[in-house]
Amino acid sequence: xxxxxxxxxxxxxxxxxxxxxxxxxxxxxxxxxTEPVTALKNINLQVKxxxxxxxxxxxxxxxxxxxxxxxxxxxxxxxxxxxxxASPSQMRKAGRLGLVFQQANLMPWLTIRRNIxxxxxxxxxxxxxxxxxxxxxxxxxxxxxxxxxxxxxPHQLSGGMQQRAALxxxxxxxxxxLLMDEPFAALDExxxxxxxxxxxxxxxxxxxTVLFVTHSLGEAVLLSDRVVLMSPRPGRIHRVFEIDxxxxxxxxxxxxxxxxxxxxxxxxxxxxxxS
Amino acid sequence: xxDIQNTEASIATPAPAARGITLRGVIERFGPFIxxxxxxGFWEFAVRFFKVPAFLLxxxxxxxxxxxxxxxxxxxxxxxxxxxxxxxxxxxxxxALLVSSIMIRFPLVEKCVMPIFVALQSVxxxxxxxxILVWVGAGFHSKLLVVTAIAFFPIVINTMTxxxxxxxxxxxxxxxxxxxxxxxxFQLRLxxxxxxxxxxLRIATTLAVLGAIVAEYxxxxxxxxxxxxxxxxxxxxxxxxxxxxxxxVIGTSFFWLMSLIESRLSWxxxxxxxxxxxx
Numbered sequence: 001x002x003x004x005x006x007x008x009x010x011x012x013x014x015x016x017x018x019x020x021x022x023x024x025x026x027x028x029x030x031x032x033x034t035e036p037v038t039a040l041k042n043i044n045l046q047v048k049x050x051x052x053x054x055x056x057x058x059x060x061x062x063x064x065x066x067x068x069x070x071x072x073x074x075x076x077x078x079x080x081x082x083x084x085x086a087s088p089s090q091m092r093k094a095g096r097l098g099l100v101f102q103q104a105n106l107m108p109w110l111t112i113r114r115n116i117x118x119x120x121x122x123x124x125x126x127x128x129x130x131x132x133x134x135x136x137x138x139x140x141x142x143x144x145x146x147x148x149x150x151x152x153x154p155h156q157l158s159g160g161m162q163q164r165a166a167l168x169x170x171x172x173x174x175x176x177x178l179l180m181d182e183p184f185a186a187l188d189e190x191x192x193x194x195x196x197x198x199x200x201x202x203x204x205x206x207x208x209t210v211l212f213v214t215h216s217l218g219e220a221v222l223l224s225d226r227v228v229l230m231s232p233r234p235g236r237i238h239r240v241f242e243i244d245x246x247x248x249x250x251x252x253x254x255x256x257x258x259x260x261x262x263x264x265x266x267x268x269x270x271x272x273x274x275s
Numbered sequence: 276x277x278d279i280q281n282t283e284a285s286i287a288t289p290a291p292a293a294r295g296i297t298l299r300g301v302i303e304r305f306g307p308f309i310x311x312x313x314x315x316g317f318w319e320f321a322v323r324f325f326k327v328p329a330f331l332l333x334x335x336x337x338x339x340x341x342x343x344x345x346x347x348x349x350x351x352x353x354x355x356x357x358x359x360x361x362x363x364x365x366x367x368x369x370x371a372l373l374v375s376s377i378m379i380r381f382p383l384v385e386k387c388v389m390p391i392f393v394a395l396q397s398v399x400x401x402x403x404x405x406x407i408l409v410w411v412g413a414g415f416h417s418k419l420l421v422v423t424a425i426a427f428f429p430i431v432i433n434t435m436t437x438x439x440x441x442x443x444x445x446x447x448x449x450x451x452x453x454x455x456x457x458x459x460x461f462q463l464r465l466x467x468x469x470x471x472x473x474x475x476l477r478i479a480t481t482l483a484v485l486g487a488i489v490a491e492y493x494x495x496x497x498x499x500x501x502x503x504x505x506x507x508x509x510x511x512x513x514x515x516x517x518x519x520x521x522x523x524v525i526g527t528s529f530f531w532l533m534s535l536i537e538s539r540l541s542w543x544x545x546x547x548x549x550x551x552x553x554x
Contacts, residue, residue, distance in 0.1 A: 071451065073447065092452065095452045099451040105444040105447065109541075118448075119448070119452050122454045122458055123452050125455075126455045153542075169448075173452070
């Protein structure tokens with residue numbers, strides 16, 4: 001019964017997007033050992049369909065662990081996650097999770113175009129259903145601003161451009177959700193800033209549900225509908241901030257009083273969490 | 276994005292260097308050839324001037340004449356050497372790739388076998404060549420076995436290094452869509468390991484030539500190694516030289532052919548800080 005529901009959810013048209021429900025998720029490292037470490041404790045979080053949610057917090061708060069659980073790279077010790085009604089594992093096998101990592105992780109022997117098409121061909125290759133509504137590699141190159149770079153190899157691109165290609169590769173799957181783990185952390189400040197606006201533009205276009213891990217307060221406020229502040233030892237959700245800044249947000253948004261107030265408040269809370 | 280293209284284009288066109296033929300330019304380009312010609316000339320001159328007997332050191336011109344006169348003999352022996360060398364090499368490549376694939380698929384096999392390979396790697400394989408001759412007898416088969424034994428190890432060791440060094444991040448990309456073991460092998464491990472595999476293949480070409488010569492030294496009635504040996508026994512030093520030159524040409528061509536195949540099949544590992552290449 002649940003399996004049937006899950007299957008239907010996986011097959012749901014992608015433009016509907018999907019919601020993420022995290023309920024009572026607990027992760028204990030070295031459970032059963034002499035010194036188990038609780039990385040996450042009773043995490044409850046709902047991400048609405050098409051919503052952009054950032055996870056932020058000091059190191060050790062488990063934000064990356066939480067993202068790993070949602071992307072099925074790690075099994076939680078307790079609790080469960082559902083994405084569009086299915087388990088993360090089902091979604092992963094169906095190729096419906098779009099992951100973007102801190103490193104671009106492009107295959108150095110493939111052209112950018114073939115890198116973008118790689119995941120799709122892998123899913124096809126192991127018998128998964130590939131969404132036909134997804135954009136072609138060529139369209140995606142345009143979307144992420146890499147027009148004309150399809151025949152280049154990764155080493156011929158700058159760090160920021162490589163990360164754009166990684167985003168395009170994730171989008172090529174036409175994923176239900178985008179899960180991004182500090183995707184801009186390895187970039188320099190200026191490129192990083194530009195990438196934030198690029199991501200926002202792409203997000204406006206596709207309206208994917210996004211779960212975004214970052215440690216930049218400004219970035220989180222600028223991009224998100226909600227910012228989830230987590231606290232360490234054990235990792236818990238400390239407070240959720242609603243970001244009601246009007247969209248579309250521009251570089252001017254950062255000059256507004258509303259923006260500064262939110263960042264300041266977030267900053268204050270962060271210090272409270274850390275002390 | 277256009278601005279990025281523009282900046283790169285401007286970086287790509289440095290101020291054109293002063294053109295024209297300079298002495299420095301000629302030396303940089305043809306230096307090795309000029310030096311070789313000079314040394315050959317000196318050799319020729321010294322042999323003639325000091326009247327060195329031909330069995331001690333023949334003049335380059337004498338070697339050249341001999342190579343011309345005995346071309347069919349050289350060709351026959353070269354064919355024998357190339358045949359055993361190439362077949363031994365191909366055997367080594369086949370078994371090395373097969374064994375590496377099995378080891379990466381079954382980690383337990385690797386745990387048992389790999390330490391033995393690493394230990395054997397440090398044993399000079401040339402030393403066991405006489406034993407192979409005892410077991411198999413003289414002839415084509417023993418040559419093939421010596422070449423296979425000597426070329427096998429560097430390929431296995433390099434291939435395994437490549438297979439195992441696959442970047443964690445790249446693996447995560449494959450995991451994120453639940454790629455199968457088969458997909459991971461053929462679309463991640465194998466292409467990732469290509470530069471490593473070819474490094475092993477290149478080392479193995481040199482070793483294959485060496486293996487063939489040693490086998491021919493030990494017991495053979497044909498091949499360039501045999502020719503070198505028989506030339507020196509008969510004080511026909513020019514013939515030994517002719518055989519050595521043939522071996523050098525064969526070895527270099529083999530290495531060069533491997534590099535050519537590599538440039539077609541493999542990608543190059545580049546440091547992340549490498550400059551953006553323009554085409």
